[in-house]
Amino acid sequence: MAFVSITRLRIRSLRFMPVFALDTLRTLRQTRHAAGFIGGSLLDDRKLTFWTMTLWHDQASMKRYMTSGAHLKAMPKLLGWCDEASVVHWTQADGIAPDWREADRRMRGEGRPSKVRHPSADHQSLAYAVPRVSGAVPIRPLGVQP
Template sequence: MAWISVTRLRVRSFIYLPQFFWDTFKSMRQAERSSGFLGGRLLVNAKNVFWTMTAWIDEAAMNAYRTGGAHRRAMPKLLTWCNEAAIVHWTQESSEIPFWQEVHKRMAEEGRLSKVNHPSPTQASNHIPAPESSRIERTLRPASKV
């Protein structure tokens, strides 16, 4: 059994990318070291779009990660940095990381948009574009056994 958490973010300007990359790096390291983390992926698409998918032993483990450390410090900045943001969560029997096609299907059917200060026309229309295949994809692995 796994709790899956997916986020799609679009950084609205290149000016925010250096700090976004740094905060993403710190948040990924935090996840990999967090209790209850099973694995995940980061996918970078064109036009500054970032997908993160993480698997946890349960919702409580994900919430402990989300509300602490680097991730907690980064979240308020996203209101300004991003013009598109969406999230979706679900539980599944397998602890295997789902394929991006399944992730988009879930995001389109069950996801919700997150507040951003400067929504793009795509965000304003409630549309969530599908992930694109990318040469920039990183697999996240737990630093130690759960």
């Protein structure tokens, strides 16, 4: 069994990108060291939109990661940086990452918008453009080689 977590964030202005990029590097380091992390990937979509896909041994592992360290410090900043943010989770039988089309399908069908201070017109309905599904970068646990 694996717990899958997908997030989609759209940054509302280029002025937030330098600090967002720095926080992303910090959270990636935390992710790679996190207990229970199986693997995942990052997808740089269009128009300052970024997706993450992470797989965990269980939901408890993901929550321990989410509520600690660099990730915990970055989350409140997204309220002001993003005009769209959403998340979807599910459990699947294996630890093989789904493709990005499946992640998009699940986000639209089962996902929920996250709280943002400056929502776009499409934020609540998750009526975003179809994501670019190529060019994702893998995230591997520390010590796991390609």
